[in-house]
Amino acid sequence: MVVNVKTTPTLETTRVAPSQAAAVACDAPSQLFIGGQWVAAKGGRTFDVIDPSTADAIATVCDADIPDAMAAVEAAEKAAAAWKATPPRRRSDVLMKCFHLLLEQAEWLARLITVENGKALADARSEVAYAAEFFRWYAEEAVRSPGEFGPAPSGANQIIVSHEPIGIAVLVTPWNFPAAMATRKIAPALAAGCTCILKPAAETPLTALAIGELMRQAGVPAGVVNIVTTKRAGPVVSAMLHDKRVRKLSFTGSTGVGRILLREAADQVVSCSMELGGNAPFIVFDDADLETAVAGAMVAKMRNGGEACTAANRFYIQKRILADFTRRFAEEMAALKVGPGLAADKQLGPLITEAAVAKVDRLVEDAVAKGARLVTGGSRLSGEGFFYLPTVLANVSADAEILREEIFGPVAPIIAFDTEDEVVELANDTEYGLVSYVFSRDLKRALAVAGRLESGMVGINRGVVSDAAAPFGGMKQSGLGREGSHHGMLEYLETKYIAAAW
Known part of the structure; x- marks a missing residue:
């Protein structure tokens, strides 16, 4: 027989003033990040960001629609060739700079996560440290793209296997870890030589936008990372997946939404990495x-x-x-x-x-x-x-x-x-x-x-x-592919085989 542990359903705290939460939020960008510039949504629409502790609006951000998404794809395409050709060491240096800048702003980012997500500040601080680690890990992995060379068993030719960037990646992240889920996708994409468009959750857009600004300051070239905030996630993401220039989707979210996106991605045979639900x-x-x-x-x-x-x-x-x-x-x-x-x-x-x-x-x-x-x-x-x-x-x-x-x-x-x-x-x-x-x-x-x-x-x-150094992912209907470790970068690489005779 277990004795019940009594609790009282009351909130034992002094209310955190809305002005305090809004003061933290006001330092984050509020526009779309496209082609290295902060721009308003083409339709001029916005939406409020809500503090779950009070249900108060603490910020207003741009609400993108399909034309904004297409502008982000265009920017990613313009930057793709140059970023693909950027030496791995240079990509590594940029990611390491992102790591250091994130740590420099760790306390402010933790507070920003707290006011838009609601999690306790200690949890938010842990998330920022975890998020930064993906920049450091993939700064190290960027110079380790795998390859193979050896004779064919028949002796008729040499087998050469290389890996090259898969192309423009659409990254869709959830609200529960707004920093870590963004860096867990952006960092390996950039390490592999891909450009990307991040679509963060509408509940927590500020953290993603703040990370975008830090990456701009770190020297990430214009168009390599684009960020589109929207309340119209379905049509916006669908439009990008049906653009032939987009070759990769990485999604973290519910299994139900994951199934929908897999169907959408099938129309253009877009490669998918899916981190879905758990039990x-x-x-x-x-x-x-x-x-x-x-x-x-x-x-x-x-x-x-x-x-x-x-x-x-x-x-x-x-x-x-x-x-x-x-x-x-x-x-x-x-x-x-x-x-x-x-x-x-x-x-x-x-x-x-x-x-x-x-x-x-x-x-x-x-x-x-x-x-x-x-x-x-x-x-x-x-x-x-x-x-x-x-x-x-x-x-x-x-x-x-x-x-x-x-x-x-x-x-x-x-x-x-x-x-x-x-x-x-x-x-x-x-x-x-x-x-x-x-x-x-x-x-x-x-x-x-x-x-x-x-x-x-x-x-x-x-x-x-x-x-960050371990392969994160599931079996059955919990997803496809892995994030983190060297496996995470492989998700953004195509394998190319060359049969060479000389």
Whole structure:
């Protein structure tokens, strides 16, 4: 029997003044970045950027339409030949300059992320460091484009294999990591010698625009990186994908939208890299170190407030330690300080929108209606903003929607299991296959289970797997291709084979 951990659904914080958030936002660019210039949208339209902590508008940015997107493609085409011909060392130097400039502006960027995304400032600072690392990593990879040379088995000729830039790339990024998802795509594209158009999420355009300005200052040539902010993502991205000059799409977002974009890309046979949804299982065997497992659970669940595709979505705990783990985990969750991200003492900020809160609340209510026991949390916070209490659910039924959908919020459903075979079957019972987490002192068993899990990444005794030097991506309907490591640059390269006789 697990004792409930009581929480009070109130916002224990002094409101961060709208002027404070707006002051941070006002230093970011607000126009489109096309051909190395800041320009207004051709139709003159704009849209507001909302602070999720208050629901107040803190900035206004340009709302691009198809003519703006075509102007960005044109700019990328004009810059393509020269950037392709730029020596790898020069591309490397530019990316390293981007790395240093990003770190110089790290605190301001972290605050900018916080005011438009809502995440706690500590989370935002971690994201900026992670985002900068992609510039450094691909500055190093830019000079290491692979190649092969050797005789054909017949002896009739030599086999030469080289790699060249795939061409103009359209990069579509989500709102949950507005800096890191931008640099994770831009950096390998530039390292490979491609030009690109970035279409950031409408919820968080300011961070992308700020990074664009830093890249301009770092010496990225005009037209190599273009940034188009828009509330008309569907038609704008579709128009670019149907332009024969565009040869690459890299998308991070939901599986549903990914399916639509794959259909769109098929018309021009555009190469696609897709980092899609997740439904990560978090497995704790009864021989695990409980302190390590609970700490890992807090990171895997609550990094970015649970709004991450890598977030632990289903907690499978072996029965012998179920009560102890649930109690410790619930206590840690209940102790989190919730409030506006700019407030230095807060550990959990708001969700991104009112719709996100409604979805999380619906999933929790469905689970409780089907027999789940609320251990802690379970409601939104009173007052302004889009806040939801850190929540732990026990005894979650197999038919609960929360086990099928990506939660994208601070809610942890717990399910008991008996055997290794049982938990592997449960973990794999999903269309997704992005990441899994396994906790056990028995490394042989943990590695064996990792090998049986249908996911592109597995964390063993740790709650975070993301690293610029590691291949990030999933199996099944969690995506196609990889980002990060040397694999990430290969996504922007075409393989060319030459049969040479002399």
